[in-house]
Amino acid sequence: MSPERGSYADPAVDYHVEIAFTLNGAEVRIRVDPAERLLDVLRYRLGLTGTKEGCAEGECGACTVWIDGLPVDSCLVPAVQARGREVVTIEAVDPMRLRPLLESGATQCGACTPGVVMTALWILDHPDLLETHTVRELMAGNLCRCTGYDGIVEGVLEALEATRDTEREPA
Amino acid sequence: MRSPVPRGRIREVRFASGLDRSELVVVDHRDLTGPNEVLLIEPDQPVLAADRVRHLHEPVLLLAHPSREALRRAVAAVEIVVDPEPPVLDFTVDPPPGGVQYGDDNVLKRLSIDKGDVETALAGAARIVEGEYRTGAQEHVYLENQGMVAWEEGDVLVVKGSLQCPYYVLKALGHALGRGPDRVRVVQAPTGGGFGGKEEYPSLVALHAALLARKAGRPVKLVYERGEDMEATTKRHPSLVRHRTGVDVEGRLLAQDIEVVLDGGAYVTLSPVVLSRAIIHAAGPYACDHVRIRGRAVFTNSPPYGAFRGFGAPQTIFANERHMDVVAAAVDLDPIELRRRNLIENGQSTATGQVIDDGTDRTALLDRAVELSGWHEKKAAHAELARRHPWRRRGMGLACFHHGAGFTGSGEVVLASRVDVAGLADGRIEVRSGNIEMGQGTLTVFTQIASEASGLAPSAIALAEPDTARVPNSGPTVASRTVMVVGRLIERAIEDLKARLGLPPDAGGDRFAEAIRAAHAERGEAPVGTATYQPPPGVEWDETTYRGDAYAAYAWAVYVAEVEVDLRTYTTRVVDFVALQEVGKVLNETLARGQIQGGVVQGIGWALMEDVVLEDGAMANAQLTNYIIPTSDDVPPIRVTFEETPYAHGARGAKGLGELPIDGPAPAVVNAVARATGTRPTTVPLTPERLMERLEEGRADVA
Ligand code: FES
Numbered sequence: 001m002s003p004e005r006g007s008y009a010d011p012a013v014d015y016h017v018e019i020a021f022t023l024n025g026a027e028v029r030i031r032v033d034p035a036e037r038l039l040d041v042l043r044y045r046l047g048l049t050g051t052k053e054g055c056a057e058g059e060c061g062a063c064t065v066w067i068d069g070l071p072v073d074s075c076l077v078p079a080v081q082a083r084g085r086e087v088v089t090i091e092a093v094d095p096m097r098l099r100p101l102l103e104s105g106a107t108q109c110g111a112c113t114p115g116v117v118m119t120a121l122w123i124l125d126h127p128d129l130l131e132t133h134t135v136r137e138l139m140a141g142n143l144c145r146c147t148g149y150d151g152i153v154e155g156v157l158e159a160l161e162a163t164r165d166t167e168r169e170p171a
Numbered sequence: 172m173r174s175p176v177p178r179g180r181i182r183e184v185r186f187a188s189g190l191d192r193s194e195l196v197v198v199d200h201r202d203l204t205g206p207n208e209v210l211l212i213e214p215d216q217p218v219l220a221a222d223r224v225r226h227l228h229e230p231v232l233l234l235a236h237p238s239r240e241a242l243r244r245a246v247a248a249v250e251i252v253v254d255p256e257p258p259v260l261d262f263t264v265d266p267p268p269g270g271v272q273y274g275d276d277n278v279l280k281r282l283s284i285d286k287g288d289v290e291t292a293l294a295g296a297a298r299i300v301e302g303e304y305r306t307g308a309q310e311h312v313y314l315e316n317q318g319m320v321a322w323e324e325g326d327v328l329v330v331k332g333s334l335q336c337p338y339y340v341l342k343a344l345g346h347a348l349g350r351g352p353d354r355v356r357v358v359q360a361p362t363g364g365g366f367g368g369k370e371e372y373p374s375l376v377a378l379h380a381a382l383l384a385r386k387a388g389r390p391v392k393l394v395y396e397r398g399e400d401m402e403a404t405t406k407r408h409p410s411l412v413r414h415r416t417g418v419d420v421e422g423r424l425l426a427q428d429i430e431v432v433l434d435g436g437a438y439v440t441l442s443p444v445v446l447s448r449a450i451i452h453a454a455g456p457y458a459c460d461h462v463r464i465r466g467r468a469v470f471t472n473s474p475p476y477g478a479f480r481g482f483g484a485p486q487t488i489f490a491n492e493r494h495m496d497v498v499a500a501a502v503d504l505d506p507i508e509l510r511r512r513n514l515i516e517n518g519q520s521t522a523t524g525q526v527i528d529d530g531t532d533r534t535a536l537l538d539r540a541v542e543l544s545g546w547h548e549k550k551a552a553h554a555e556l557a558r559r560h561p562w563r564r565r566g567m568g569l570a571c572f573h574h575g576a577g578f579t580g581s582g583e584v585v586l587a588s589r590v591d592v593a594g595l596a597d598g599r600i601e602v603r604s605g606n607i608e609m610g611q612g613t614l615t616v617f618t619q620i621a622s623e624a625s626g627l628a629p630s631a632i633a634l635a636e637p638d639t640a641r642v643p644n645s646g647p648t649v650a651s652r653t654v655m656v657v658g659r660l661i662e663r664a665i666e667d668l669k670a671r672l673g674l675p676p677d678a679g680g681d682r683f684a685e686a687i688r689a690a691h692a693e694r695g696e697a698p699v700g701t702a703t704y705q706p707p708p709g710v711e712w713d714e715t716t717y718r719g720d721a722y723a724a725y726a727w728a729v730y731v732a733e734v735e736v737d738l739r740t741y742t743t744r745v746v747d748f749v750a751l752q753e754v755g756k757v758l759n760e761t762l763a764r765g766q767i768q769g770g771v772v773q774g775i776g777w778a779l780m781e782d783v784v785l786e787d788g789a790m791a792n793a794q795l796t797n798y799i800i801p802t803s804d805d806v807p808p809i810r811v812t813f814e815e816t817p818y819a820h821g822a823r824g825a826k827g828l829g830e831l832p833i834d835g836p837a838p839a840v841v842n843a844v845a846r847a848t849g850t851r852p853t854t855v856p857l858t859p860e861r862l863m864e865r866l867e868e869g870r871a872d873v874a
């Protein structure tokens with residue numbers, strides 16, 4: 001669904017801009033309206049519907065993607081801000097990394113899950129965060145209405161444990 | 172396009188001049204080809220308001236456009252002009268003159284339960300303890316909003332979307348569009364949470380999408396944004412419950428006199444059945460010979476309240492369990508001891524006269540939960556904290572409760588749910604049911620049940636997509652009935668399939684698969700086994716007197732909360748939570764535990780923070796920014812324990828458990844806050860503002 005001209009001051013001017021960014025490792029070039037949300041570009045223009053919309057106002061985290069390695073709410077990010085950056089979405093995630101989360105009951109309906117996974121993997125990639133924060137604090141930006149969070153928190157902790165075990169194994 | 176006022180007459184629909192109407196599809200009530208009614212219990216709710224509106228945000232007009240931007244412009248250019256009338260917004264008082272909009276007195280439904288002789292028993296009581304309790308509306312906040320896609324396939328109108336009850340939607344479509352069941356088809360898409368919010372409401376969304384698709388002559392997608400979903404869709408019924416309880420000197424319950432009032436909103440929808448479950452659970456899991464319960468659901472000019480996990484029981488259980496602590500204090504008994512003296516023993520009966528004899532030891536459950544929670548050790552520590560600390564206060568609270576599984580009374584018999592199991596050409600079997608997955612684990616547990624009953628590997632079990640063209644009506648996915656009732660039908664349909672193939676009931680695995688393949692080779696079509704609901708023997712219910720076996724089985728639970736209250740900010744934090752329950756056989760530990768934890772956290776939200784602010788009868792804080800639900804950092808780990816007494820008539824011995832966990836947290840948490848602060852809160856959500864008022868009142872009393 002492409003936004004049209006006419007939303008801006010001069011209806012005769014085409015305000016669209018072309019941007020390029022890296023999406024899940026591949027180069028993307030696309031013309032976007034300056035007010036178009038990254039979430040909509042991903043879902044409706046590029047067909048990556050794994051990223052979900054839960055609230056459209058930065059509260060629920062269902063739309064979490066990474067930009068340059070940091071989890072962000074893609075409903076709050078104008079697509080133009082992705083220019084020249086590296087965007088990673090749930091579609092790029094290796095399903096094998098999700099095993100501990102599946103086994104701990106981290107997902108029920110699944111609507112929050114893509115966002116939960118993007119935050120969870122970010123925690124796993126930066127275990128030093130746990131020196132200053134708890135998993136519960138770090139996950140607080142992702143609302144889940146089904147699990148009550150125990151399954152998510154345990155899954156993250158078990159995945160951390162598994163990562164440590166692999167690291168400890170002699171090469 | 173929705174009503175801008177809570178009550179009034181529609182004068183006109185105004186389109187701004189200059190609006191580009193090319194490609195814009197406009198639908199109003201005149202586009203219906205059947206009665207303008209959302210078919211459910213009563214025919215009072217229109218699909219699209221025709222001449223009058225009865226609540227804010229009531230749907231009046233539908234617009235569709237290929238471009239979302241153009242649609243937004245069109246919405247801004249259309250105005251629904253209504254001559255407003257004074258709305259009725261308070262369900263707790265009689266309607267003012269001119270305010271009656273349903274029947275003679277705005278009462279949507281009245282129900283009552285009578286056991287023994289309450290007045291005589293009260294006259295002989297050592298103490299009579301009274302209390303009044305209120306609960307607020309609660310928004311479901313399923314993470315995925317309401318959404319539906321509709322299109323025409325030849326002569327058939329197809330609707331696919333986020334929903335719990337394909338056959339409810341099918342009936343509503345057929346009725347209002349004037350189409351036979353062979354010309355409508357409903358398919359459930361994997362659903363991102365429901366909690367009851369997708370029980371009745373999707374019929375309306377489906378009708379709207381279908382009307383637009385029919386007029387547009389092309390597929391139409393209708394997805395709510397969060398704000399619209401919160402403003403316009405159903406919520407948990409607000410309630411007012413009054414108790415008058417007679418006890419003897421030992422704290423034994425002599426009489427329970429209970430009045431239950433629910434805010435039904437502007438249309439009947441499911442309120443009669445919500446009220447039914449509310450009153451049946453109102454007296455709690457206690458033995459009392461004299462019980463009188465009067466219930467009513469009342470009309471207001473609010474968007475209709477509807478199904479929400481627990482279905483009326485959480486409201487009356489909050490009142491009853493909060494009241495039990497008040498009764499305990501009145502007779503100077505420990506709240507645990509008061510409950511121990513009154514819990515139903517096997518052989519005793521509930522308020523409807525249902526004799527409970529299921530082998531569960533409810534007193535043992537109570538003792539075990541208390542022990543798991545560390546109640547006695549913590550009590551001393553809390554007293555010490557209160558002496559030492561200027562503003563930190565801690566307290567423990569508990570709730571004992573039960574929840575009936577499946578439809579109430581004769582509901583399951585009336586439903587007459589059916590499940591089919593077909594043998595596939597390659598020897599696998601396909602389970603065909605209309606029960607859906609919305610996160611609660613239906614797909615996994617149905618696979619387990621079918622695998623165990625057939626002796627086939629899980630990989631040899633296929634589950635048909637819930638598509639009304641392919642699956643029979645196995646009833647709605649509600650009321651904690653999926654595993655217990657429908658799961659049992661799967662077992663019986665598999666037995667039937669075996670019998671049709673000439674196999675003994677215990678034949679399974681390879682032999683079963685071989686017989687299926689042979690049947691295919693012989694007849695060239697799939698052999699199908701089928702099962703239709705049969706009530707367990709001895710279950711009797713009288714719908715007119717509300718006497719008898721209200722539910723075939725109950726789950727039992729004792730929940731204990733520990734809270735910390737900050738006397739500077741009046742915020743309450745739940746620091747520990749023990750959820751102990753007896754739910755029959757647990758079929759999948761991970762999923763069952765997840766249901767309990769999720770339900771408990773939803774209940775903690777309702778208890779402390781989920782405050783639906785009503786203006787003109789509708790939700791004013793319709794944003795996740797200011798309707799707060801718990802995050803991972805707002806709740807402690809929920810400590811879940813199951814006791815299992817296998818239930819003979821549920822699949823693999825299971826009873827229902829999905830709704831149970833929403834019942835207990837509010838009373839357990841509020842009882843804990845009462846203990847921590849020495850106040851008597853009677854309302855949920857107990858927000859910091861409400862707790863502050865309570866504490867200020869308390870100070871005024873002392874002064
Ligand atoms: S949709 Fe972006 S935070 Fe909710």
Ligand code: FES
Binds near residue numbers: 143146147
């Ligand atoms: S699994 Fe449903 S919202 Fe998290």
